[in-house]
Amino acid sequence: MNKPTLDPELEQRLENIRLFADYLPAALIIHCLEDLSIVYMNKPGLERIGTTLEELQNMSQEQYYIRFFNEEDSNDYVPKIVQIVKSGTDDHVSYFQQVRVPLQKEWQMYVSNTKVFYRDENGRATHLITVAGMLDPVHHITSKVNRVMEEINFLRNNNNSFLKLTKREKEVLKYTALGKNSGEIAALLCISSTTADTHRRNIRSKLNLKNNYEAVKFAQAYSLI
Numbered sequence: 001m002n003k004p005t006l007d008p009e010l011e012q013r014l015e016n017i018r019l020f021a022d023y024l025p026a027a028l029i030i031h032c033l034e035d036l037s038i039v040y041m042n043k044p045g046l047e048r049i050g051t052t053l054e055e056l057q058n059m060s061q062e063q064y065y066i067r068f069f070n071e072e073d074s075n076d077y078v079p080k081i082v083q084i085v086k087s088g089t090d091d092h093v094s095y096f097q098q099v100r101v102p103l104q105k106e107w108q109m110y111v112s113n114t115k116v117f118y119r120d121e122n123g124r125a126t127h128l129i130t131v132a133g134m135l136d137p138v139h140h141i142t143s144k145v146n147r148v149m150e151e152i153n154f155l156r157n158n159n160n161s162f163l164k165l166t167k168r169e170k171e172v173l174k175y176t177a178l179g180k181n182s183g184e185i186a187a188l189l190c191i192s193s194t195t196a197d198t199h200r201r202n203i204r205s206k207l208n209l210k211n212n213y214e215a216v217k218f219a220q221a222y223s224l225i
Helices: 008-023 044-049 053-057 061-068 071-087 140-161 169-176 182-189 193-207 212-221
Strands: 027-032 038-041 092-099 108-119 123-136
Touching: 008 027, 008 038, 008 044, 008 108, 027 044, 038 053, 061 071, 071 092, 071 108, 071 123, 092 123, 123 193, 140 193, 140 212, 169 182, 169 193, 169 212, 182 193, 193 212
Parallel strands: none
Antiparallel strands: 027 038, 027 123, 092 108, 108 123
């Protein structure tokens, strides 16, 4: 891939970045907004994800994100980045990212900060700069963030199934998660035990529940209890 010709001022900014970026205790990435291709990544970032700048620059945007990131996370932070690009301000966006790194089975949690790196003579944003640092996996804050991300992923993966529940089925799910049997649920909702049983069967089918623990997990994730 041929190296694109850059604006002299942009090239000077990149040269300034290169002078110190490899000394940062975090990944530093410069993206071209036109196609989100990577113009530059410092040595700590490249080493962390086990690749080279040349390899990254020869990847398509889709290949890059599928290989290294949980693409569902982008639904949360991309709109915020779009907003700062359009705003014409010097604001930045902070967000969490799940990153796949070599020899690690589980996602590694990073906190990233992105802002516009360069605007052309017309004020149009052309490049973004991002600094991404890995959260210490044994830190208590990381544990809390991981729990939140697990819940977010659970909601993403199960939202369509949960939306199939009727209002009454959500009430029955709530009491099921609280350990109530069909007779107790029937008394609380002023319905028959047979109807309560039917609701519970429908809930198990719609949510593919295998045990009461999974019912509790749904009830907690959707704030029923």
